[in-house]
Amino acid sequence: MASIELLLIIALASGFLAYLLGRVNRVYGAIVTIVSSMFVFSSLAYFGFTDSLDTTVSILPYVTFQVTYLGMFFAVMITFIYAMVSFFNPMFIKDYKYPGAYSMLYILSMAGVIGVFFTDNFMVMFFFFEFIVWTSMFLIPLGHSRKAAVSYYAFSAVGSFALLFAIFMMREAAGSFGINAGLAAISGTNAIVVFILLIVSAFAKLGAFPLHTWLPIAHGNAPHPFSPVLSGALVKLGAFVAVMALIKITPNSYVIVALDLPLAQYLVAIFAGLSIVFGTLMAIRQDDAKKLLAYSSMSHGGYILLAFSLGSSIGLSGGFYHIVTHALATGAAFLAIAAVGRQTGTTKMSELGGVIQKMPVTYVVYLIAIISMAGIPPMGGFISKWLIFQAVIDKGLILLAAAVFFGSIGSFLYVFRPLAALFLGQEKPQFKGILKEAPVIMLIPMIVLSGMNLVTGIFPNIFLQFINKVIVELGMAPVVLGTYTIQGTNGILDPLQITIAFGIGVVIAFIIFILLKKSKQVGLMDTYTAGNFIYSEELMHYSVDFYAPIERLYEKHTTHVQDMYKSLENKVKEFGNVVKYFFFTNKPEITVFWILIIIGALLWGDLL
Amino acid sequence: MMLSMLYGVGIAFFGFVLHTSVAGINRKISGRLQKRYGPKWYQEFLDIFKLLSKRATSHGWIFDFGVIMALGGIIATAMFIPVTNNFLAFPDFDNFFIFAYLIAVGMLGMAMSASGSGNPLASIGVMRALTTMLAYDIPYMVVIVTIIKLTGTSSISGLALYQQAAGNNWFIVALPLGAIVAVLALMAGLGKKPFETYIAPAEIASGPLVEYGGKQLGMLFIMMEITHFIEVSLFVNLFLGGAENIFIFLVKYFAVYTALSLISNVYARFKIDQVVLFFYKWPLLIAIVQGFIAIYLGWVI
DSSP states (O other), X not given: OEEHHHHHHHHHHHHXXXXXXXXXXXXHHHHHHHHHHHHHHHHHHHHHXXXXXXXXXXXXXXXXXXXXXXXXXXXXXXXXXXHHHHTTHHHHGXXXXXXXXXXXXXXXXXXXHHHHHHBSBHHHHHHHHHHHHHHHHHHGGGGSOXXXXXXXXXXXXXXXXXXXXXXXXXXXXXXXXXXXXXXXXXXXXXXXXXXXXXXXXXXXXXXXXXXXXXXXXXXXXXXXXXXHHHHHTGGGHHHHHHHIIIIIOOOOOOEETTTTEEHHHHHHHHHHHHHHHHHHHHHHTOSBHHHHHHHHHHHHHHHHHHHHHTOSHHHHHHXXXXXXXXXHHHHXXXXXXXXXXXXXXXXXXXXXXXXXXXXHHHHHHHHHHHHHHTTOTTSHHHHHHHHHHHHHHHHTOHHHHHHHHHHHHHHHHHHHHHIIIIISSOOOGGGTTTOOOOOHHHHHHHHHHHHHHHHXXXXXXXXXXXXXXXXXXXXXXXXXXXXXXXXXXXXXXXXXXXXXXXXXXXXXHHHHHHHSOOOEEOOTTOSOOTTOOOOOTGGGOOOTTTXXXXXXXXXXXXXXXXXXXXXXXXXXXXXXXXXXXHHSSSOHHHHHHHHHHHHHHHHTTTTO | OHHHHHHHHHHHHHHHHHHHHHHHHHHHHHHXXXXXXXXXXXXXXXXXXXXXXXXXXXXXXXXXXXXXXXXXXXXXXHHTOOOSSSOOXXXXXXXXXXXXXXXXXXXXXXXXXXXXXXXXXXXXHHHHHHHHHHHHHHHHHHHHHHHHHHHSOOBHHHHHHHHHSTTOOOHHHHSHHHHHHHHHHHHHHTTOTTSOTTTOHHHHTTGGGTTOOHHHHXXXXXXXXXXXXXXHHHHHHHHSOOOSSHHHHHHHHHHHHHHHHHHHHTOOOOOHHHHHHHHHHHHHHHHHHHHHHHHTSOOOO
């Protein structure tokens, strides 16, 4: 038996240990993050899957725990991402202004994850929720952008306050802060309000339209090793909140008979569809590879919300599995880009090219990650998208199907862009001779994640069986699984069979290739140029405005949401100036006067 | 399982031979239309075998690996194709989405290899191919979703049997608007004019294929022939009621491919943004209208 409390305390303590050791030598602190996150992940996974997590609490005040399959699903997956990414920390730690603080905050934010997913009390959950927000808020500016942290905090605050109000309303209805009691007790008009609040919170956390603008800013500017954690792990907190709202609360709303779907759920699905489309369109036009992946996270967040909002067990299963496959794929892709960023000093595609020549392993990792992200077999992304397609088609949602397929085909476009512009193409002269493959310690997690991408695609039933337990716990029928097959609503899928077929195809192609005459190796500059003499690599590399013809069709309409938030920001600033003018002038007595008036007004009727 | 796999490889080989012959005959037909004599019907075979026997240049390992991945992925996809009701390798497992996404592995391999050649024209060609795909696949998928929702199965052979059952029309009749969209999408998928923007020989020097020669080009030609076989067979199975025996399949296959070739002969080429605007203006609208009237109003002929 392993006590969750003990794990939490160990995690918190190792955070402070990391800080102290980080003061001595910055690399030691980073190594503590590896040890600590690996320990937390492996104990959670081992004791969790053998059903031997102990929930008794003896030291921590107010905190109570419970073990649910839902919580364990999220906790194990998120700590796995933390554990994998932590291998990158020693290599990046020298870039930070406060290396000790980085190591400490990294571990503390992971400790918060344990608290959120294993508690049965709303207030404790909210406390750790905020704990994660605050620790990660101080991690983001270590990537040298203060604005990114502000933007992250502003949107997180929207989500947090919405969650807090929802918690208060449920407390009012149930009489206690218990999660299950609160969700069960809420009904009538209050249920609708709580539903909306929780959905706002989920959208803000997941970065779904229209609360998405923080995603590219925060992901793009966070330190390289923290971007995968944000995108693969922390964003998924929103999915957890979305499950509470969409599955556990059923507000009395008008049911659309033709679609067999409540209006509330359908509206969420519409916004999820918009997230998919807008995320895809914005990802297509990014030049910074990290921002591109951030917008792809927005689009995939839309898939997850859409899957949950359909309310069928195959949709739920697809949503949960998409959380896993997207976390693995985006984690691997972000790590590959981080490795390139470390070796070259930039992640902008227009400044890079031909990185594959010196970093082939990183390239293969990225390739496997994007095959999964684009939903192509034999990787995990195909299985989860297939399940989501089943759910969408089962409901006959034509418009959402168009959005889903747009996101799916669009993902071919945006994931291919870094492949062509950053990894392939001409080798830029400034990197010739100096560029090296990433160090082995960085290759380890990348290779493990690639392996996981393959395993999720070939043997998905290992994971889907556990997800079935989660679904049953949420009160739905499990998805029918064979030994290797998955039964959908309109067909059966056998991922192993597809993989074997692909393997046979490649073997045949390889035999044809190897039997024929050997080719002559020529350089990359030795290409057809229609008779023109092109002497430099820059001129021979196509990487700027890669999708110019399609970008041109919508480039005038890309800033509407930003403009809206900008004007909102100006209004808030103006209001702040008004407040400042009346209350905080250079005469302190005026401020004191107003404070007294306000206190008097607040206490009116109670004491006075 | 292994036997089914061998059977599948047989189907892929059958598809290669079939499509290369049909394409050869169509070259002859086009020639006669333009008052030329036209090449022999087996000219495409000669081209491919000549290329395979020649010595070529290579631009590094990704250039070669991409070609292998492309051909391998396409062979794997073709293995799942149901040719007739009985001539198929994996009954029940010929899910539509396997074709839609497994074919993408082959495409990705080719795109990767082309970009790996370091020629900007190849990257531009790939960009145009992906953009075209984004244009034509969405309306097409919406039509397919309608069909799957109506029949309750996504198995290609299941859909063919559904159309053959008494009282059901072929979907080209049952869903006439959807069929128009599917024909347009098929033309774009096959790279027929006016949607052949990504090949555009005189403009971007054959796009993705610009750097290839010898065995790599030969393998990519084989890959293209099998890709076309997959796309046309899917159309035959989805909209023309599949085939009870091999003879009916051959007739339907030849009719579809020849009709599309004839249509494409009278068109000039679209610009790439025109392709996108075209598909998002009419076919997408028609597809959605078809979906609404078929699913929610139940108007199926």
